[in-house]
Amino acid sequence: MSVISGSGSSGGVAELGEGFDAGFEAEGQLPPGVGPWRLAWRRLRRNRVAMGFGLLFLLIVILCLLAPVYSHDIAHIGPDVNNITGTVRVGGKVEDVVSLTGIPIGPTWTSHYFFGADDNGRDVAVRLLYGGRTSLEIGAVATLITMIIGTLLGLISGYFRGFADGLLSRANDVVWAFPAVLLGITIGTVLNIHGIGPLHGTNALVPAIVIGFVYIPYVFRPVRGQVLTLRERDFVDAARQQGLSDWRIMMSEILPNLSSTIVVFVPLILANAILLEAGLTYLGAGVQPPNASWGTMISDGINNDIPSAFHNVLIPGIMLVLAVMSINIFGDGLRDALDPRSKIRVAR
Amino acid sequence: MVRFIVRRLLVMIGLLIVISMFTFAMFVLVLPNGNPAALLAGRLATPAEVHLIDVRYGFNQPIYIQYVDTMKNIFTGQAYSYQSGFNVLSEIRAGMPATLSLAIGAGIIWLATSILFGTIAAVKAGKYADRVLTVLSMIGVSMPPFFFGAVLIYYVAYKLNIIPIGGYVPLTQSVGGWFGHLIAPWITLSILFIGFYSRVLRSSILDSINEDYVRTARAKGLSERQVLIRHSLRNSLIPIFSLWGLDFAQVIGGGAILTETVFNLHGVGELARDSIGRLDTITLMAIVILTGIAVVVIGALVDVLVAFLDPRIRLQA
Numbered sequence: 001m002s003v004i005s006g007s008g009s010s011g012g013v014a015e016l017g018e019g020f021d022a023g024f025e026a027e028g029q030l031p032p033g034v035g036p037w038r039l040a041w042r043r044l045r046r047n048r049v050a051m052g053f054g055l056l057f058l059l060i061v062i063l064c065l066l067a068p069v070y071s072h073d074i075a076h077i078g079p080d081v082n083n084i085t086g087t088v089r090v091g092g093k094v095e096d097v098v099s100l101t102g103i104p105i106g107p108t109w110t111s112h113y114f115f116g117a118d119d120n121g122r123d124v125a126v127r128l129l130y131g132g133r134t135s136l137e138i139g140a141v142a143t144l145i146t147m148i149i150g151t152l153l154g155l156i157s158g159y160f161r162g163f164a165d166g167l168l169s170r171a172n173d174v175v176w177a178f179p180a181v182l183l184g185i186t187i188g189t190v191l192n193i194h195g196i197g198p199l200h201g202t203n204a205l206v207p208a209i210v211i212g213f214v215y216i217p218y219v220f221r222p223v224r225g226q227v228l229t230l231r232e233r234d235f236v237d238a239a240r241q242q243g244l245s246d247w248r249i250m251m252s253e254i255l256p257n258l259s260s261t262i263v264v265f266v267p268l269i270l271a272n273a274i275l276l277e278a279g280l281t282y283l284g285a286g287v288q289p290p291n292a293s294w295g296t297m298i299s300d301g302i303n304n305d306i307p308s309a310f311h312n313v314l315i316p317g318i319m320l321v322l323a324v325m326s327i328n329i330f331g332d333g334l335r336d337a338l339d340p341r342s343k344i345r346v347a348r
Numbered sequence: 349m350v351r352f353i354v355r356r357l358l359v360m361i362g363l364l365i366v367i368s369m370f371t372f373a374m375f376v377l378v379l380p381n382g383n384p385a386a387l388l389a390g391r392l393a394t395p396a397e398v399h400l401i402d403v404r405y406g407f408n409q410p411i412y413i414q415y416v417d418t419m420k421n422i423f424t425g426q427a428y429s430y431q432s433g434f435n436v437l438s439e440i441r442a443g444m445p446a447t448l449s450l451a452i453g454a455g456i457i458w459l460a461t462s463i464l465f466g467t468i469a470a471v472k473a474g475k476y477a478d479r480v481l482t483v484l485s486m487i488g489v490s491m492p493p494f495f496f497g498a499v500l501i502y503y504v505a506y507k508l509n510i511i512p513i514g515g516y517v518p519l520t521q522s523v524g525g526w527f528g529h530l531i532a533p534w535i536t537l538s539i540l541f542i543g544f545y546s547r548v549l550r551s552s553i554l555d556s557i558n559e560d561y562v563r564t565a566r567a568k569g570l571s572e573r574q575v576l577i578r579h580s581l582r583n584s585l586i587p588i589f590s591l592w593g594l595d596f597a598q599v600i601g602g603g604a605i606l607t608e609t610v611f612n613l614h615g616v617g618e619l620a621r622d623s624i625g626r627l628d629t630i631t632l633m634a635i636v637i638l639t640g641i642a643v644v645v646i647g648a649l650v651d652v653l654v655a656f657l658d659p660r661i662r663l664q665a
Contacts (some may be wrong), residue, residue: 106354173359174366177644179598181605182620182636189624189632190374277608278492284624302498302610307506316497323489332486 038094040260046253050333057326060319062148064136067129074111077267079130083121090113097121103308107214107315116311118297119304127292128316132292135320138208142273143266145212150219151262155250157220158227169224176217181283183214184276188285204293207286219265226261230254260338267331271324278320294320353652360648367640370413375629410632422634436634439619446516446615449526450533450608451600458545459540459592462587465542466549471576473554481546488543497610498538504532516613533611537604541595545588552584586657597643 045051071078086097088108094288097117098104104117107124113124157168175183188210230236231254239249274294280286281295282302289296294316301313373562418561422436469481505513511532517525525640557580565575605617612618 058606100466152409167500174363174370177363177367177647178640179643182639185605186371186374186632187622189627194625275490275492279494282492282494283605283609283621298492298495298498302494306498306502313495313498313502317492317499319497320492321487321490325486328490329486 009057012244016053040337042342044333050330050336051328053329054333057323057330060132060323060326061136062293064129064132064348066144067126067133070129071123071126075126077123077126078114079127079289080120080290081122083123086121087315104305104312106309106311115315118300124297124312124315127297128294128319131292131294131316131325132319134204134287134291135277135295136323138204138211138287138293139270139274139316141208142212142215142277143270145209146215146219146269147262147266149212150216151223151255153216153259154223155218155227155254155258155326158224158255159246159250161228161346165224168220172217172220175214176221180214180276181279185211185283185285187213188280192285192288204287204291205279207277210286211280214276215269215272218270222265223258223263226258227254230257230337262296263339264331264335267327268333271331272325274320274327308314352655356648356651360644363644364641367644368419368637369415371636371640372418375633376414376418394637397640418630420634422630422637440480440616440638441618443614443616445518446613447600447604447608449519449530449611450537450615451596453530454534454537454541454604454607455592455596455599457534458541459588461538462542462545462549463588465546466588467576467581468558469546469550469555470553473550485543488539492537492606493536493540494606494610496539497533497607499623500532500536501610514612516615522610529611529613530543533607533613536610537599537607539573546590548591549584549588552587553580553617556580556583570583581644589657590650590654593653594647597646597650600639600642600646 002115018038027094039255053153067079084098087094088097088110095105097113098119098121098159103111104119104121106116108114108116113123116124118127124346153168153172178186188207191206209220222317236249236253244252277286277293278295278298281293282299287296289291298313301310301316305312392415465481465485469478471476501513505511510569512529515529517529519526553576562575562579565579566572570578604615605620608615608617609621616639620632620635622628623635
């Protein structure tokens with residue numbers, strides 16, 4: 001396996017010296033080694049902090065996936081159900097969900113309105129979980145777009161060089177030069193109204209496409225750099241002499257060697273995508289109402305509920321920070337595990 | 349060195365042209381969906397009215413003429429918002445002091461703080477202080493600036509009444525007021541970058557610790573502090589400055605938007621946000637292009653500066 005990580009096999013018996021007799025030499029067999037991925041996994045597992053936060057993120061994802069269950073069986077209310085005039089029983093007393101002056105109720109820590117209500121009387125906890133689905137979904141789709149297109153273009157650019165490389169690199173520089181937020185605003189505003197392809201402007205996937213596009217240069221550059229180095233290696237030469245086509249070489253020789261770089265980028269891009277979604281939504285160029293996401297919740301909270309009902313800002317905000325932080329810490333651990341000496345960075 | 353600068357300038361100009369074209373294409377071609385004049389004229393307009401608007405705003409001209417005209421208008425201050433009628437350039441100029449105060453102040457704060465934190469974290473690598481700083485940087489990197497700003501506003505401004513809730517006071521009016529209104533936005537904007545930069549600096553310093561030149565410096569008998577400051581830091585700071593320049597440009601361009609809007613500093617960022625809400629394409633386009641220019645220019649300046657500081661870069665380019 002020709003993986004770049006540079007980590008050798010440390011599970012082999014051969015290291016123990018010539019004199020050691022394990023019965024292998026007699027048959028001319030090599031002792032079983034441990035592959036680089038398995039080694040990385042072991043290193044990762046030893047990193048308690050990273051694993052802990054990875055599990056936390058998994059927990060968040062599962063909770064969000066279970067949103068319908070929570071909504072249906074525990075809170076008995078949907079995410080979009082306005083309930084301005086309703087009441088809820090809290091600790092024996094019956095209180096208004098939204099007071100007469102328009103102030104929604106704070107966290108009740110009961111099954112109804114566990115985290116309180118927002119201005120429209122909607123259950124914050126239920127919206128948190130449903131909104132999480134949207135945010136995570138957008139993050140995931142954006143990451144997918146960025147990774148697939150970025151890697152593909154980086155491969156093509158680095159391998160074929162020449163005209164294609166020149167063109168793609170210049171285009172990349174243009175997108176790169178734009179501040180992420182501005183680019184997101186420009187494309188986001190335009191696409192939110194105009195829609196793209198078969199998707200309508202209000203579809204939650206539109207921000208995903210915008211965000212995915214914005215982050216492509218961050219992946220394109222390092223991939224291209226690595227491909228440029230890789231294509232000079234002997235195994236590529238050997239493949240070429242064997243008569244493999246260019247595409248075959250790219251896919252089966254070069255791409256596997258990029259895998260640790262790619263794997264390390266995924267959490268970085270995912271974290272940034274979720275953050276950018278929140279930012280764009282706050283500015284009005286991201287997720288549009290009535291879709292809920294953590295971004296819309298925080299943004300509505302900031303616009304309407306300071307200082308009267310700050311839980312509407314605090315709770316989705318903390319959730320978002322927790323999710324992004326878990327991804328970041330886990331991603332850091334992943335990077336340390338895959339290549340302790342790596343210098344991969346994502347500049348903002 | 350001169351060749352490097354010239355080449356950088358040419359690339360920069362090329363980028364600017366493409367950026368302006370791209371923004372123009374986005375807002376004028378994609379958005380109006382056919383006929384901007386019809387949008388402006390409203391629902392009950394007669395074809396004659398639509399045609400008048402066409403002529404007035406030049407929508408019936410070929411696209412490249414529109415592009416040149418629009419660019420000319422934007423840069424000479426002749427562009428007027430379709431919706432609100434104000435002069436785009438003067439609105440942007442009115443917002444500049446707030447945005448610049450925010451960006452420059454935050455830039456200095458985050459540069460100084462990240463150098464401090466990064467160095468401490470590197471020197472005490474693996475120990476308690478390092479871990480604490482790492483956790484803080486993780487939180488900083490994961491926090492959306494507008495959320496942190498809102499938290500600051502609620503707890504520090506509203507509950508504790510230490511700082512004002514929002515708004516901007518020009519420096520010329522009152523230094524104390526200017527400072528007081530800006531301290532929270534500065535901190536908010538810096539948190540994110542401090543988190544990121546201190547870790548980059550930390551690993552940069554740690555990488556350099558094992559280099560030969562550091563061993564030589566130690567062998568010469570220099571104190572640990574001298575080794576750190578005179579040798580390690582000089583090398584490790586180069587990527588920091590390079591990143592700083594890029595990020596500073598981006599902050600002026602867009603990062604400041606989120607912080608500005610939360611704190612109600614009436615700067616360019618707020619103008620952008622309002623333009624999005626109104627779909628004021630001219631203003632938005634002008635802001636995007638102008639800040640794109642700022643980004644590219646500052647980026648080029650920083651590149652030249654870094655090449656000046658690090659001979660390896662200019663020789664290799």
